[in-house]
């Protein structure tokens with residue numbers, strides 16, 4: 001397989017296209033909120049959501065009826081044009097879209113329409129059912145041609161949904177396929193079908209996927225604890241490693257049981273703890289869950305600041321509350337402190353909470 005040279009990697013793929021950015025801009029994206037631009041009721045809610053959610057995503061793919069594909073595409077253009085505060089580098093809320101699958105009758109026209117019309121405001125294009133680097137290369141070149149033609153000065157980024165077994169097998173090459181790559185999301189429904197998993201849900205657990213306590217005293221019919229396991233742990237962990245390797249961001253994905261806000265929060269929190277930066281929201285009530293879970297708690301930030309203060313120049317080992325802290329635990333705490341700073345810069349409520357913590361984390365309790 002041939003690869004572009006290191007220097008070519010950061011040259012535009014079309015004459016006149018903007019140069020690729022060396023780093024993915026670190027913009028908060030705790031909730032990627034999906035809406036169907038062909039649904040008048042949902043579309044009407046979008047302008048008022050600017051500033052209340054990190055990402056608004058106009059969905060053109062699955063969950064939009066085949067008969068509504070054109071209306072969704074045109075609706076997204078109209079919404080962006082009528083809502084000048086949405087999207088682009090200065091907006092508090094990024095504008096993303098999920099285009100149709102590359103083998104569908106709609107994907108080409110999705111990009112041919114959106115880039116000239118609203119390309120200056122479109123931050124990220126999410127590509128579904130990505131199988132390998134070849135899918136990213138196709139979108140990469142096409143976007144460069146369209147950006148050049150439209151005279152855009154800022155490259156549109158690309159986000160891949162991992163929802164086929166082949167996509168998971170190729171996850172590293174997908175992440176490294178282009179400097180446009182912004183991140184990855186899990187597509188648990190399509191992925192489960194493609195893998196022939198025996199689940200019928202959109203994300204979340206399954207009561208049959210469990211580990212059972214050993215029989216007590218050899219009594220196999222006696223009372224035993226069971227522990228439900230996370231079906232998505234393996235895939236999320238692979239995504240996190242692939243994304244961290246390539247300097248891009250991993251996200252959970254959809255949680256389809258809208259009413260089960262408790263299990264939704266658990267699933268999101270597992271992803272947060274494993275290294276994901278955000279998740280999807282399908283219904284307005286999931287935005288608050290995502291914002292809560294993907295923002296470090298006051299206790300975590302206070303503890304992290306205490307460790308940073310106690311570690312001085314960051315080397316050596318100290319005892320804090322009976323626990324050893326060293327260079328490596330300091331690095332974990334810096335991940336937390338830096339995330340808190342990024343979020344405080346865009347979220348006044350969080351800023352107030354974090355600002356109330358003393359700089360050295362003192363007078364606050366233990367790690368959450």
Ligand SMILES: CC(C)(COP(=O)(O)OP(=O)(O)OC[C@H]1O[C@@H](n2cnc3c(N)ncnc32)[C@H](O)[C@@H]1OP(=O)(O)O)[C@@H](O)C(=O)NCCC(=O)NCCSC(=O)C[C@](C)(O)C(=O)O
Nearest residue numbers: 034035041042045062063163187188189190254282283284
């Ligand atoms: C679940 C549904 C059907 C419940 O819709 P509903 O109307 O029954 O809900 P509701 O509770 O009655 O809604 C209350 C109000 O909120 C509005 N509303 C409701 N949702 C939204 C929204 N998202 N954005 C903005 N507004 C929304 C709704 O229109 C209503 O407005 P109203 O008070 O004026 O009557 C609906 O929320 C919905 O369609 N959500 C988006 C679904 C979606 O985008 N699915 C695709 C992503 S998941 C996926 O594709 C899988 C994946 C990754 O590919 C793979 O795993 O393979």
Ligand SMILES: [Mg+2]
Nearest residue numbers: 062163187190
């Ligand atoms: Mg899907």
